Amino acid sequence: MVLENTINGLKEKYGKYLKNVAVTGGGKGKGVKKITLIAWGIILPYILWNIVFWIYPNVVSIPIAFFETSLISAKAVFVGLDNFLDFFKREEFRMIMYNMFRFGIIYIPLSLIISMVLALMLNSVKNVALKSFLVISYFLPNLTAGVAYSVIFQKLFSPHSFITKTISSITGTDIGWFTDANIVLIPMAIMIVWKSSGYYALLLLANISSIPDSYHEAAVIDGAGPFTRFWKITLPMINPTFVIVVIFAVTTFFAIFAEPLMLTGGGGPMLASYTFRMETFHQIYDRMAIGYGAAVSLVAGVMSYALVLLIKKIVGKEV
Amino acid sequence: MKSKSIQVNLIGKIVIFLLLLWSFINIYPYLYLMTGSLKQDRDFYTSIFNFKVLTFDSYEKMFALEELHFIRALFNSLFVAGAVTLATLFFSAITGYAISKLDFKGKSFIANFIIFQWIFTGTGVGFIVVFKLMVSLDMLNSYFALIVPFLMSAWGVFLFSQYFKTIPMALIESARIEGCSEFGIIFRIMIPMSKSVAAILGVFTFMQRWNDLLWSILVIRKPHMMTLNLTIANFVLGGGGGDKPGLIFAATVILTLPLLILFIIYRKQFITGISIGGGIKL
Incomplete structure (x- = not known):
C-alpha cells in the first residue's frame, strides 16, 4: 500500500517523463498497442510480398500440375494424371x-x-x-x-x-x-x-x-x-x-x-x-x-x- | 628420428603442392579467359603465354556490335542486381528488427513462419506460377519482372534478426527516450552496428541476381531489356560465338569482373557466408 502510494506520487511528479518510457515498456496499456501497430506496419511489406510471391505460387503449383493450361490463357482443363x-x-x-x-x-x-x-x-x-x-x-x-x-x-x-x-x-x-x-x-x-x-x-x-x-x-x-x-x-x-x-x-x-x-x-x-x-x-x-x-x-x-x-x-x- | 622428420617434411611439401595444383586448376580458366579476350580471333587458340599478339580489339568490337547491346545490358544487370540487393537489405533489416526487438501480438507466428520459409525452400515449382503471373500482368520485358519477385529473403530476415538479438535492448530504450523513431533506431543504430551481416547478405544477393539465367530468359525476350548474362547467352546461342571467340571472351570478362571485385573487397564475408547458409537458399 505504501509502495503503491509512493509510485503514484512519483508518477504525478515525473509523469511527463514517464510517458515516453511507457511507450517502450513491457507492461500493458497504450504503449504496447502502439508498438504492435508499428511492428505490423514494419513487417507488412514482407507479409504482402510473401502472400503474392511465395505462399500463392507454392500452394497453386501442386494442383496446377493436374491441369492442362497454357501460359497465355486463363482456361484450365482438369486432366488428372495425364501430364505425369x-x-x-x-x-x-x-x-x-x-x-x-x-x-x-x-x-x-x-x-x-x-x-x-x-x-x-x-x-x-x-x-x-x-x-x-x-x-x-x-x-x-x-x-x-x-x-x-x-x-x-x-x-x-x-x-x-x-x-x-x-x-x-x-x-x-x-x-x-x-x-x-x-x-x-x-x-x-x-x-x-x-x-x-x-x-x-x-x-x-x-x-x-x-x-x-x-x-x-x-x-x-x-x-x-x-x-x-x-x-x-x-x-x-x-x-x-x-x-x-x-x-x-x-x-x-x-x-x-x-x-x-x-x-x-x-x-x-x-x-x-x-x-x-x-x-x-x-x-x-x-x-x-x-x-x-x-x-x-x-x-x-x-x-x-x-x-x-x-x-x-x-x-x-x-x- | 631424423628420417621420420624428413618424411613428414616431404609429405607436407606434397600436400602443399597438391593444394596449389588445385588452386591453379581453379585460376587457370580465368587466365585463359583474360588472355583469350586480349587476342585477335585468328590467334585465339595459341598458348596463353603468347603475349606478343595481345590487343584490345575484341573490347572495341564488343562495344561497337549492335547485336549485343553491350552498354544497355551492362546497365540492366547493374540496375537489377543493385536494386534487388538494396531492397533485400532494407526489407530484411526492418523485418528482422521487428521480429527480434519489438514485442507485438502474433510475433512468434511470424518468426516461426520465416524460419519455416528459410528451411523449406518451396515446392521448386513456384517459379512457374510466378512466371504465369507475370504474363497475365503483362509484365514480360520489364524491370518489374526482374526485380519484384526477388525483393525479400527469408534468409536475410533470419540473419538480421539473429544478429539484432545480440544488440542490448538498453541501447534501443535510451534512443527511444531521446525521442528517436523506430526507423531512426533501425537506420542510425541497428544497421551501422551490423555491417558484417549486411555485407554477407548483400554480396550473396547481388551474386545470385547477377548470375541468374533461368528466370531472366523466361521473362525477357526483347534485346534492349536483356541482362549481360542473358545477352551473352543469346549471342552465343544465335551462333555468334563461332567466328568471334575473342569478342565473347571480352564480354565474359566484363560479366565476371564485378563479382571478382566484390569478392576481393568482401572475401571474408563471402567465406563466412557460405558456412552460414549463403549461396544455398536465398
Whole structure:
C-alpha cells in the first residue's frame, strides 16, 4: 500500500517523463498497442510480398500440375494424371533418368573425394597467408555465372584446344566433347566438379577445423594411425556437414540448366545431356504448357526430396 | 628420428603442392579467359603465354556490335542486381528488427513462419506460377519482372534478426527516450552496428541476381531489356560465338569482373557466408 502510494506520487511528479518510457515498456496499456501497430506496419511489406510471391505460387503449383493450361490463357482443363503419365512415357524422361545416373557416377564420387581430400589437406596448412590464398582461390569458381564458365569451358574443350589435342593424340581418334553422345557428360561433369569441389571443401573445412586437437592427440597416444583417426574421429565429428555436402552433390543434377543450354544446344546430342530443368524450360517456354511444366518440375522435386531422405537415412545414421 | 622428420617434411611439401595444383586448376580458366579476350580471333587458340599478339580489339568490337547491346545490358544487370540487393537489405533489416526487438501480438507466428520459409525452400515449382503471373500482368520485358519477385529473403530476415538479438535492448530504450523513431533506431543504430551481416547478405544477393539465367530468359525476350548474362547467352546461342571467340571472351570478362571485385573487397564475408547458409537458399 505504501509502495503503491509512493509510485503514484512519483508518477504525478515525473509523469511527463514517464510517458515516453511507457511507450517502450513491457507492461500493458497504450504503449504496447502502439508498438504492435508499428511492428505490423514494419513487417507488412514482407507479409504482402510473401502472400503474392511465395505462399500463392507454392500452394497453386501442386494442383496446377493436374491441369492442362497454357501460359497465355486463363482456361484450365482438369486432366488428372495425364501430364505425369505422358512425361513418363516419353523418350525424354528415359534419357533424363539415364543421364542422371551417368552424370552421378562421374560427378558424385569425384566431387566428394576431391573436396574431402582438399579439406583435410587445407586443415593441415599452418601458414596463414598461404591458407587464405588457397581458400580464396577455391571459392573463385563458385562466383562465376553458368554462362561465363560455359563459354570458357566450351573453348577449353573445343577441337582446337590443347586439352582435346593432347587426348586425341594419345587415343589416336578425333574427340568431339560436345558432339559425341557417349562422352558429352564427361566435360559437363568435370566442369561442375571444377565449380563445386572447392565450395564443398570450404564447407567441410569449417567443420574439420572446429574439432579439438586433443581428440587427435589422444588417439595418437593410443596408437591410432591417420586412417583410423579419419574414420573414427574426423568423419563422425563432421557428419552433419558431410551429409549436407552429399545432399548437394546428389541433387546437383536437378539444377543443371545453363551448361546444356550453352554447350550442347539444349541437351543434345540425341538428348545425351538433357536434364529436368531443360525439359521444364522446354515445356513452359517453347510449348507454353504451364501445367505440363509444373508436372515435370514436381517429378524432379519429389525425386530430389526422396533422394535427400535416403541420404539422411544411409549417411546420417553412421554417427 | 631424423628420417621420420624428413618424411613428414616431404609429405607436407606434397600436400602443399597438391593444394596449389588445385588452386591453379581453379585460376587457370580465368587466365585463359583474360588472355583469350586480349587476342585477335585468328590467334585465339595459341598458348596463353603468347603475349606478343595481345590487343584490345575484341573490347572495341564488343562495344561497337549492335547485336549485343553491350552498354544497355551492362546497365540492366547493374540496375537489377543493385536494386534487388538494396531492397533485400532494407526489407530484411526492418523485418528482422521487428521480429527480434519489438514485442507485438502474433510475433512468434511470424518468426516461426520465416524460419519455416528459410528451411523449406518451396515446392521448386513456384517459379512457374510466378512466371504465369507475370504474363497475365503483362509484365514480360520489364524491370518489374526482374526485380519484384526477388525483393525479400527469408534468409536475410533470419540473419538480421539473429544478429539484432545480440544488440542490448538498453541501447534501443535510451534512443527511444531521446525521442528517436523506430526507423531512426533501425537506420542510425541497428544497421551501422551490423555491417558484417549486411555485407554477407548483400554480396550473396547481388551474386545470385547477377548470375541468374533461368528466370531472366523466361521473362525477357526483347534485346534492349536483356541482362549481360542473358545477352551473352543469346549471342552465343544465335551462333555468334563461332567466328568471334575473342569478342565473347571480352564480354565474359566484363560479366565476371564485378563479382571478382566484390569478392576481393568482401572475401571474408563471402567465406563466412557460405558456412552460414549463403549461396544455398536465398
